[in-house]
Amino acid sequence: MVGIIDYGVGNLFSLVSSFKYLGISAEKVSDEKSIAKCDRLILPGVGAFGDAANALKTSGLDMVVKRVANEGTPLLGICLGMQLLFEKGLEFGEHEGLGLIPGNVVSIKPLAKGNKIPQIGWNSLEFTANKGDIYKYTPNGEFVYFVHSFHADCPAEYITAQTEYGSLLTASVQRGNVMGAQYHPEKSGESGLLILKSFCEI
Amino acid sequence: MITKRIIPCLDVRNGRVVKGKNFLGLNDVDSPIKLAAEYSACGADELVFYDITASFEERKLFAEILRETASNVFIPLTVGGGINTVEDFTRVLESGADKVSVNSGAIRNPSLIYECAKNFGSQCVVLSADIKRVDGQFRVFAKGGREDTGIEAISWLKNGVESGAGELVVNSIDTDGVRNGFDIELLQLVCDVVKVPVIASGGAGTVQHFIDLFKQVPEVDAGLAASVFHFGDIKISDLKRELKENGINVRIGNKND
Numbered sequence: 001m002v003g004i005i006d007y008g009v010g011n012l013f014s015l016v017s018s019f020k021y022l023g024i025s026a027e028k029v030s031d032e033k034s035i036a037k038c039d040r041l042i043l044p045g046v047g048a049f050g051d052a053a054n055a056l057k058t059s060g061l062d063m064v065v066k067r068v069a070n071e072g073t074p075l076l077g078i079c080l081g082m083q084l085l086f087e088k089g090l091e092f093g094e095h096e097g098l099g100l101i102p103g104n105v106v107s108i109k110p111l112a113k114g115n116k117i118p119q120i121g122w123n124s125l126e127f128t129a130n131k132g133d134i135y136k137y138t139p140n141g142e143f144v145y146f147v148h149s150f151h152a153d154c155p156a157e158y159i160t161a162q163t164e165y166g167s168l169l170t171a172s173v174q175r176g177n178v179m180g181a182q183y184h185p186e187k188s189g190e191s192g193l194l195i196l197k198s199f200c201e202i
Numbered sequence: 203m204i205t206k207r208i209i210p211c212l213d214v215r216n217g218r219v220v221k222g223k224n225f226l227g228l229n230d231v232d233s234p235i236k237l238a239a240e241y242s243a244c245g246a247d248e249l250v251f252y253d254i255t256a257s258f259e260e261r262k263l264f265a266e267i268l269r270e271t272a273s274n275v276f277i278p279l280t281v282g283g284g285i286n287t288v289e290d291f292t293r294v295l296e297s298g299a300d301k302v303s304v305n306s307g308a309i310r311n312p313s314l315i316y317e318c319a320k321n322f323g324s325q326c327v328v329l330s331a332d333i334k335r336v337d338g339q340f341r342v343f344a345k346g347g348r349e350d351t352g353i354e355a356i357s358w359l360k361n362g363v364e365s366g367a368g369e370l371v372v373n374s375i376d377t378d379g380v381r382n383g384f385d386i387e388l389l390q391l392v393c394d395v396v397k398v399p400v401i402a403s404g405g406a407g408t409v410q411h412f413i414d415l416f417k418q419v420p421e422v423d424a425g426l427a428a429s430v431f432h433f434g435d436i437k438i439s440d441l442k443r444e445l446k447e448n449g450i451n452v453r454i455g456n457k458n459d
Binding site: 122145186 | 203273298324369397453
């Protein structure tokens with residue numbers, strides 16, 4: 001079963017619906033016991049890094065997520081949930097993340113003209129040399145839906161796809177069984193559903 | 203590179219999609235759930251649902267339609283109509299909306315934008331305004347375009363962004379429903395003063411109108427239309443192909459042909 005970690009941040013309706021649509025059993029989970037029973041986990045999140053990191057910490061789920069990730073359970077962070085996988089977030093101050101992947105979360109570089117912040121809309125995935133396990137069914141150049149003002153600044157070995165937005169932004173990452181997508185697969189139509197399906201087949 | 207978005211807008215009343223001309227004379231079109239799925243399949247980048255119902259009973263029906271749509275269509279869904287409070291925001295987000303569009307509610311209570319941005323994040327707060335030329339000035343109209351508020355439109359939108367709106371829908375009453383093209387003058391003025399995505403609305407009649415929109419105001423992020431899509435005058439898959447042929451970057455996936 002896929003566990004969608006519910007720590008009070010963001011709207012889980014579409015994630016739950018996506019798995020239901022795919023015929024994959026998924027449930028919202030919010031305590032240690034139910035999280036431990038899942039064979040894979042989704043860490044969602046919207047809003048600001050500090051608030052979400054606090055919510056995760058207050059609920060005590062930060063330690064649980066770290067433990068099951070270190071034990072090898074496949075974990076996919078989505079949007080802010082991906083950002084939380086890193087060591088630090090530099091949004092409204094400096095906040096500690098889960099530290100499951102080395103790197104920091106930094107703001108998108110503004111340009112004089114052209115790239116509005118946040119990036120909102122469909123942009124294409126450009127795969128790196130490390131093709132991620134979530135892309136079994138995804139061709140290079142596939143469009144996915146982004147909503148974000150920050151992105152991960154991390155060693156190239158963890159980046160599985162980038163997207164061009166004035167500069168190259170980190171679109172997805174993987175370090176062993178820990179994965180992250182900056183975009184919203186649950187809002188990226190058929191292409192996004194195939195990414196979730198691929199994650200469930202790891 | 204980020205793509206230009208094409209957004210069909212569905213006005214929903216009593217469980218059906220309706221479309222009028224200049225905000226009058228509503229026609230029944232189709233089931234919103236069915237239309238939404240069709241639009242998504244042929245390449246719509248996003249959907250807007252406007253709840254133009256009044257009664258409590260109809261509002262419950264709208265929520266059911268929204269839930270049903272969001273369970274089967276996996277592209278971003280914006281909901282507007284009757285959004286006056288933070289509770290209204292919560293209500294539609296829980297029914298499956300990704301973004302919420304405020305219009306008259308923000309005119310009655312300008313702090314609504316700030317409060318909702320604080321609670322849910324700017325990314326889900328869309329400020330929509332119906333705008334019309336009056337005495338050489340762009341004015342914001344309320345109540346579905348019937349009432350002149352006297353508010354100057356460009357500064358209204360600019361203030362809305364400063365309060366936390368993450369996106370703007372600029373609907374020109376002068377061009378809405380008459381299918382003579384988007385309001386290029388108004389859109390350029392708005393794009394000159396804001397840094398958030400701008401969605402153009404009102405006036406789409408032909409494919410060429412969309413090409414003109416993105417060529418003449420390259421800062422515009424999306425084009426929104428209703429009747430030309432609902433009545434089949436423009437097929438979204440054809441529109442996107444023609445935009446691409448004209449050098450405009452759009453999302454054309456494997457399933458869109």
